[in-house]
Amino acid sequence: MSTSFLYHAFGLPGYDYVRQEFVGGNILLHVRPKGKLLRCPCCRSRNVLHRGVSQRWLRTVPVGFKPVWLVVEVPRVGCTSCGIVRRIELRIAEPRRRHTKAFERFVLALTKAMTMLDVSRLLGVGWDVVKDILKRHLQRRFAKPSLAGLEYIAIDEISVRKGHKYLTLVMDLRCGKVVFVGDGRGADSLKPFWERLKRSRARIRAVATDMSAAYIGSVLEHLPGVAVVLDHFHVVKLMNDRLTEVRRKLHRELQDKMGKSVLKGSRWILLKNPESLNPERQEHERLQEALEANEPLAKAYYLKEELRQIWKQPNKAAAAAYLEQWISSALTSDVGPLVKMGKTMAMYRTGILAWYDHPISSGPMEGTNNKIKTLKRQAYGYRDQEFFKLRILGIHEAKYALTG
Ligand SMILES: [Zn+2]
Structure with a gap:
């Protein structure tokens, strides 16, 4: 192991290799940030003085089946510009996380090909760790899909939990993405959508919906004169x-x-x-x-x-x-x-x-509904309602929704 191995194999620029340990099947790599990373975490000034070090353990990508931990010596610095005393910021990990960004990317790549349960077993981490990584990724990418440029939409409801609970979905018919997931069904569930649509200034040309008086009424109230196509x-x-x-x-x-x-x-x-x-x-x-x-x-x-x-x-x-x-x-x-x-x-x-006039239908919604059914079948699928909604918003990227 060496500094250049760290750089090339683990993608760790700016860190010096200190030593390695093998403890209970784990590989521990002790590393230290190079001098150029010493900056004030607040004002980014380089005029800082050492105020001791602390250790941070970060799980990173494995070597084969062996878990690898980076044991980072994190310097505390006192800033002469803004006066703050704090640990420097590590670019390789999000604050307060116990794994590197590289580890997160690795987990996300695996979740595309395996169930979350498979990933957690393979890496020897809890299912909740995998879920947390996936959830934060989905939040970053899909929490607020852009509605600008929306023209043709379909509105439909899906039942979650055998008819006890419903969600209302709005789909962009040009690309098949779900752009909104509302709680419940009927006019109320669409309220947040209309607010966001108004802000986006999108001009809707036609809406496909079923023969639900509630949806049709809501559409005509918020988009007067729009073509409503009964699916x-x-x-x-x-x-x-x-x-x-x-x-x-x-x-x-x-x-x-x-x-x-x-x-x-x-x-x-x-x-x-x-x-x-x-x-x-x-x-x-x-x-x-x-x-x-x-x-x-x-x-x-x-x-x-x-x-x-x-x-x-x-x-x-x-x-x-x-x-x-x-x-x-x-x-x-x-x-x-x-x-x-x-x-x-x-x-x-x-x-x-x-x-x-507008040959659209909510047919494309059917394919999405089938993927959602697969998602629902997994035990943990909708216990966390927000996670479930985020997965629906990102479902067009899943070739098929994986269970588990
Ligand atoms: Zn500062």
């Missing part, structure tokens, strides 16, 4: 729910066992897109059988299929005409859940057709 994934999902309602109702009312079993077996087939039906499992035949036996179910099924065509029209005018026809078929279907869906579609027609 077609959510519309299709709502229709699927209505179809399921029709099937359940029929199932309850049916007396004969044969009919019941036909209906029961059709559950997933009804919701599938026709092009993905599986011929090997006779899904076409089973679908036909269920539809022929139940007229309301057939109506619901065909309306569901026709609904998808709203977004496949050549232009907005054609789509408007198609949508009107769809609404009137639903309203005259004489099937409760379908009439309800017809009314919903009529109420939200502007937002549905707005897609033709």
Whole structure:
């Protein structure tokens, strides 16, 4: 070991090698700052006098599996310019931390390829140390994402803790980054976002959202006149729910066992897109059988299929005409859940057709939601709410969210 080895292998410029020790499987490297590092920590003056030394132990990058500690002789100095007496500042570590910045970079690189638990086991440090390093990194990078230049956004909610707790996310649709995580759901959860958006002076052109009156109301209150695009994934999902309602109702009312079993077996087939039906499992035949036996179910099924065509029209005018026809078929279907869906579609027609002016959707949010689900599965994932939110804000950088 030598001063130049310290410099080249450990990235420690400005330190002299003093001696090495091997204690209980640890490598201890005693080092001393060179004279040029002697500055006043307050005013940076070089006019300082020695006032003794103290020791600081810093964990740094390992050699193989061996933990390495830098034992730094930290001089205390008295400043002749500003009069303060204090330990000099070490650039190689943050104040009050027990590891070097190099160690932090090493930990961060490892967390990209392993779970936090793996990293803590590999390095022989507590899980909380790894978490603390990651959390401070996320705070520096993502605590306040810039909203300047934001144009197209999607708003959606996610459930944390099985429906007991919600978070509201806002995504920048140009790059897929989550730019805001609000507590709860509904209009209140968006308040801090609107405040920050106002300060950023961004000009939002369109917002994709689901058919939540609370979100839409909040958007129109803060961005009057903005185009609100009702996300077609959510519309299709709502229709699927209505179809399921029709099937359940029929199932309850049916007396004969044969009919019941036909209906029961059709559950997933009804919701599938026709092009993905599986011929090997006779899904076409089973679908036909269920539809022929139940007229309301057939109506619901065909309306569901026709609904998808709203977004496949050549232009907005054609789509408007198609949508009107769809609404009137639903309203005259004489099937409760379908009439309800017809009314919903009529109420939200502007937002549905707005897609033709701004073809956006919260589809990209789905990919993020899947990553968040993985994040949630980890035991420590959301015990620390702030850490959980920061991880969501940085999730676009994780190729996949690691658990553990
Ligand atoms: Zn000073």
